[in-house]
Every structure is written in C-alpha cells, then in structure tokens.
Amino acid sequence: MTDQKTKRELTDGFLRSVVVEERTDFSDTKVEGLQVRVSHTGKKTFAVRARAPSRAIQRVNIGSYPELKLAAARDMARELIVKIRQGVDVAAERREARAPVVAKPTLSDILSEYRQVATAKGLGIWTPSQPHLQPEAERSIRAVFAKLLERDLTLVSTMDLMIEMKAYRRVGRTGKGDTANGRVSKARLYLMPVLDWAAGRRRFRKVGAGRLPAIAAPDASETVDLAVDDPKILGHRERVLDEHELTRLLPLLTYPAPQIEGLQTPPEKDFRFIALRFILLTASRVANVEDALWRDIDFARGIWTKPSIKNTKGKQIVRSQIVHLSDAALALLKALPGSDMSNPLAHVFPNTNGGPLGNWTRFQEALNRASGTSGWHRHDLRRTASTLLDQLGVDAVMVGRVLGHSVSREDKAAATALRHYIMQKQIRSHVDAPMKVALDLLAEVYAAMEADGRSMARVA
Numbered sequence: 001m002t003d004q005k006t007k008r009e010l011t012d013g014f015l016r017s018v019v020v021e022e023r024t025d026f027s028d029t030k031v032e033g034l035q036v037r038v039s040h041t042g043k044k045t046f047a048v049r050a051r052a053p054s055r056a057i058q059r060v061n062i063g064s065y066p067e068l069k070l071a072a073a074r075d076m077a078r079e080l081i082v083k084i085r086q087g088v089d090v091a092a093e094r095r096e097a098r099a100p101v102v103a104k105p106t107l108s109d110i111l112s113e114y115r116q117v118a119t120a121k122g123l124g125i126w127t128p129s130q131p132h133l134q135p136e137a138e139r140s141i142r143a144v145f146a147k148l149l150e151r152d153l154t155l156v157s158t159m160d161l162m163i164e165m166k167a168y169r170r171v172g173r174t175g176k177g178d179t180a181n182g183r184v185s186k187a188r189l190y191l192m193p194v195l196d197w198a199a200g201r202r203r204f205r206k207v208g209a210g211r212l213p214a215i216a217a218p219d220a221s222e223t224v225d226l227a228v229d230d231p232k233i234l235g236h237r238e239r240v241l242d243e244h245e246l247t248r249l250l251p252l253l254t255y256p257a258p259q260i261e262g263l264q265t266p267p268e269k270d271f272r273f274i275a276l277r278f279i280l281l282t283a284s285r286v287a288n289v290e291d292a293l294w295r296d297i298d299f300a301r302g303i304w305t306k307p308s309i310k311n312t313k314g315k316q317i318v319r320s321q322i323v324h325l326s327d328a329a330l331a332l333l334k335a336l337p338g339s340d341m342s343n344p345l346a347h348v349f350p351n352t353n354g355g356p357l358g359n360w361t362r363f364q365e366a367l368n369r370a371s372g373t374s375g376w377h378r379h380d381l382r383r384t385a386s387t388l389l390d391q392l393g394v395d396a397v398m399v400g401r402v403l404g405h406s407v408s409r410e411d412k413a414a415a416t417a418l419r420h421y422i423m424q425k426q427i428r429s430h431v432d433a434p435m436k437v438a439l440d441l442l443a444e445v446y447a448a449m450e451a452d453g454r455s456m457a458r459v460a
Contacts, residue, residue, distance in 0.1 A: 010036060015044060015065050034077035036065065046073040050084040058084045060091050105198075105215065107156060108149040111138055113211065114194045124319075125190065127308055133291060133356070137190035144168045144187035153198065158218045161191075165226060181226040192220045239376055240384040243449060248371045250450035251457065253277035255336060262366035265352060272363050274332065275349040276381060281329040281443055283385035283402050285309070286378050290356040295344035302330055302436065309404045321404040324433035328443035388445060394438045401435060 008014070010028045018026075020038050025047075028034040033050045044065040051057055062068065062076050080090050105113070115138055118126030125137040134142070142149060145164050148156055165184045197204045198217040204210030241249065252258050255274035256267035263270070275289050282289075288306050296305050306321040325333075333339055338346050351357050360378060368374050382403070389399050 010034070010070060012070055015070065018044075028074070028077075031074045031077050031081075033081045034074060036073075046077075048077045048080045048084070048090075050081045052084055053087045058090060060084075060094065104152045104154060106150050107145065107153050108142075110153055110194060110198050110211075110217070111141060111149075114197055117197070124308065136287065140183060140187040141191050141194070144184050145191070153218075154216045156218050158220070158222045161188075161218055161220055162223045165223065185225050188220055188223060188225060195220050238383075239380045240387045241373070241376055241380065245371075245373045245376070246384070246446070247449045247453040247456070249367075249373060249453075250277070250280075250446055251453045252367065252371055253280070255332075258370070260366055260370040262369065263363065268337075269352050271336075271349040271351075272357060272360070273367075274336070275357055276378060278329065278332060278349070279378065279381045280385050280446060281326055281332065281439065282323055283382050283389070283439075283442075284323070284404075285382060289349060290347075290358070292348040293344065294338050294341055294346055294348055297333060297339075297348065299330065299334070299339075304329075306404070319404075323402070324436035324439070326436060326439035326443040328447070329439065385442060389438055389442055392438075392441050392445065394441070398434060398438050402438060 005025045005027070007027045007029055009030050010026060015036065018038055019042070021040055023037060023039045025035050025037050027049075028036070033048055035047045035049055037045045037047060045061055046063050046065060046068055047059055047061045049057065049059045060080060062073060062080070065073070068076075084090055115126055115135065118137075119135075126135045128135045145161065147164055148160060151160075165188060168184050193203075195217040196202045196219075197210045198215055199219075200207075200210035200214035201219070252260070253273045253276050255271065257263075257265070257270035257273045259267060278284070279286065279289055282304070284306075288309060292304070292306075296307065297303075298305070302325050304323045304325055306323065309319055309321045333348065336348065338348065347354065347356055349357055364378065368376075386399055386403055389402065390396070394402075
C-alpha cells in the first residue's frame with residue numbers, strides 16, 4: 001500500500017470528518033512542515049517534517065488528534081521546525097527525554113533506604129537506640145565496607161566484598177591492629193538481607209517485597225564467612241569471671257579512673273572503668289550502657305529506662321526495658337559529672353569527645369595487665385552478673401527480667417492473665433521492687449569481693 005499525499009489548510013472540521021481508504025498524509029498549508037497522517041482505521045497522527053542543514057529529512061510524530069488540538073500542534077510544529085533547521089536531532093532529543101532515568105544508587109544510599117524499611121518493620125538491629133545514633137547493623141556494615149560505600153552498587157562485585165572483609169582491621173588509637181573476623185562476620189550477616197532486598201532475591205523475590213526498582217546487587221552469601229575457620233572465635237561463649245578475677249578487677253573499676261600503664265586518657269575523662277562496673281551492677285549489654293543518656297535516668301524513682309533493647313526471640317518489634325537500680329548503682333551515677341541533669345541528652349558514660357564509648361581493644365589489654373586477668377571480654381561481665389544472681393538464689397524469671405528477656409512462649413497465657421490483676425503501680429512507697437532487691441544483693445557481693453581485693457593489695 002502506497003501513502004497518499006496532499007496539501008490543504010487543516011481545520012478542525014476537516015480533521016473530524018476526514019475518511020480515507022488508504023493511509024494518507026495531509027500537509028498543512030498554514031504551517032509548512034506540519035502534517036497529519038490519517039489511516040484507514042480513522043487514527044489521525046500529527047507529525048513535523050523538515051530538512052536539516054545536512055539536507056537530511058527529519059520526520060517526528062508529535063501527537064494524536066483530537067488529544068492534541070490543532071492549534072497546539074501548529075505551535076509545536078513551529079518550534080520543532082526551527083530546531084531541525086538549526087541542526088538539532090529532534091527525534092533523538094525526544095527519545096532521550098522519554099527514556100526513564102535509571103538511578104545508580106551507592107551502597108551508602110541502599111543502606112539508608114533499607115534502614116527506613118527495617119525500622120518501619122521494627123527490626124531492632126536496624127532501629128537506632130537514640131535518634132542521633134546509627135543502628136548496630138548499619139554501623140558494622142559501614143565500618144567493614146567503608147571503601148565501598150560511595151561506589152555504584154551495581155558495579156560492586158562479590159570479590160570486592162571479599163577483599164574488604166579480608167582487609168578489615170581493628171582501628172584504635174595506635175592505628176590498625178589485628179584482624180577482626182568476628183565483626184566482619186556480623187557485618188557480612190547484616191549485609192546479606194540488604195543486598196537481597198536491593199536485588200529482589202530470596203525472601204524479597206516477590207514483586208513489592210524488595211526494592212523498586214530492583215538493581216543488580218552482589219550476593220554477599222557467596223562470600224566466605226571468615227569467622228568459621230578463625231580459632232579465636234568459638235561461637236557461643238560460656239566465659240564468666242570467677243571470684244578471684246573479680247576480686248582483682250573490682251578495685252580498678254572506679255571514677256575518676258585509675259592511672260594504669262598504657263592508657264593516656266586523663267582520669268576525669270575516662271569513663272570506661274566505671275562503665276564496666278555499671279555493667280556488672282545491672283547485668284546490661286555493653287551497647288545499652290554505651291548509649292545511655294542522662295534523660296534515661298530517674299533518680300526520684302530509682303530507675304533506668306532503656307529505650308531499645310535487643311529482642312532475644314527474633315520478633316520484629318522494638319522493646320524498652322525498665323531497670324530498678326540498686327543503691328550502689330544509683331550512688332555510682334550520682335557521683336558522675338552530668339548527674340545534675342544540666343544536659344539530659346548527654347551520655348552518662350561519654351568518650352573524650354562527648355559521644356558514646358568505643359574502641360575498647362587497647363583499654364581491655366591495659367586492664368588485663370593491671371588486674372592480672374585474661375581471656376575475658378567486656379560482654380562476659382553481663383554473663384558473670386546473671387550467673388551470680390542465679391547462685392544467690394534469685395529465681396530464673398527475675399534473672400530474665402534483669403536481663404531484659406521477653407516472656408517465654410510457655411508463660412504467655414499466664415502472663416497475659418496476670419496483667420489484668422498486677423498493675424505497674426507502687427502501692428506502698430517503702431516496698432522495694434523485687435528487681436532492686438536482687439540487684440542490691442548482687443552489689444553486696446561485689447562490695448565484699450572488692451574489700452577483699454583492696455586488703456590483699458595493701459598486704460602485697
């Protein structure tokens with residue numbers, strides 16, 4: 001079928017009524033270069049046809065009638081004809097304008113996006129304990145994969161991930177030290193669902209479950225977990241400090257800090273020693289003590305509110321915890337700068353810059369030398385405190401409450417029924433909370449051990 005061509009002044013009346021048996025191009029005599037192509041089905045399409053400086057003819061469709069009005073088609077034709085005669089490739093320009101903009105997010109961008117998704121779902125490790133802090137998972141990923149953060153994620157390979165994992169070293173005041181395969185293993189574990197979400201893989205494979213649009217992100221699960229073959233990482237830890245070790249350690253856990261070889265921080269600015277004592281007194285996780293703010297402490301009621309604690313049952317929900325502090329813990333806090341609450345948002349145990357404590361490695365080594373202890377980690381203090389509570393006859397349910405563990409599945413029905421009768425309201429002001437009674441008992445044991453330690457030091 002050959003196209004028919006004819007010239008005439010286009011009008012709305014003509015365009016509404018024109019009927020052809022075979023496709024015909026009508027050229028407008030009012031705006032030279034404007035055409036309307038009419039098919040035998042009745043479809044009418046406006047186009048612009050003009051000659052470029054190279055003498056090549058450009059023909060560009062600009063819209064269909066009656067969606068595109070005749071007057072508007074003429075205005076568009078006048079503009080496009082000028083551009084074509086100036087040498088602009090209008091067809092290519094219009095194709096580029098219609099092409100979707102393909103974003104190339106960096107790893108840092110994806111982490112920020114995933115944090116919002118995970119926070120909305122209540123994932124504890126992706127929920128900051130305080131508004132100005134990064135969540136635990138993101139902090140680990142950004143530390144281990146720091147060199148990849150600003151790279152286009154679609155250009156990052158599994159080999160790139162592996163290189164950074166093998167190269168990661170602990171960073172302290174003296175620079176880079178030993179490998180830290182434990183932290184690398186955690187960062188890898190945290191990163192896997194992020195990359196699967198970005199790529200729409202595995203549990204995110206259904207449309208809408210992952211990122212829209214999905215991108216070609218590397219698969220972190222295809223890398224080796226360096227912790228598996230690391231003889232220094234034993235998996236589940238069972239380390240607790242014995243009485244001899246606590247007797248040697250407790251006299252050093254003071255504020256102002258003791259001056260021991262290997263540490264340069266001024267005693268009045270070093271809160272690491274006293275933070276460890278607070279962990280022992282409360283059986284708290286290190287992260288919760290690091291993140292504690294003065295606004296979380298209520299001296300009048302003798303409680304510490306942890307805004308966010310780790311969920312031990314894997315539920316996607318953020319939980320808080322109220323700790324009824326022992327007299328010893330309250331006395332410890334009242335002796336610290338900031339206890340006047342002049343700055344409620346200040347850290348209870350700050351680093352030298354006012355932020356949360358960190359970079360414990362060098363400190364731990366110096367403390368081990370000074371106390372004559374070894375083989376323990378600050379996280380073991382929580383296990384030590386809970387073990388002592390058990391040995392002191394504190395029932396398992398109360399130990400669980402101190403640790404911030406949720407009610408077990410077997411106890412749910414009973415706990416739900418009891419909540420209808422037991423209210424969180426203190427009826428008699430002089431009755432101590434059971435948690436406080438338990439932690440007071442724990443503090444008494446520490447005090448006795450510390451007294452023994454100081455006696456032995458004097459004798460020595």
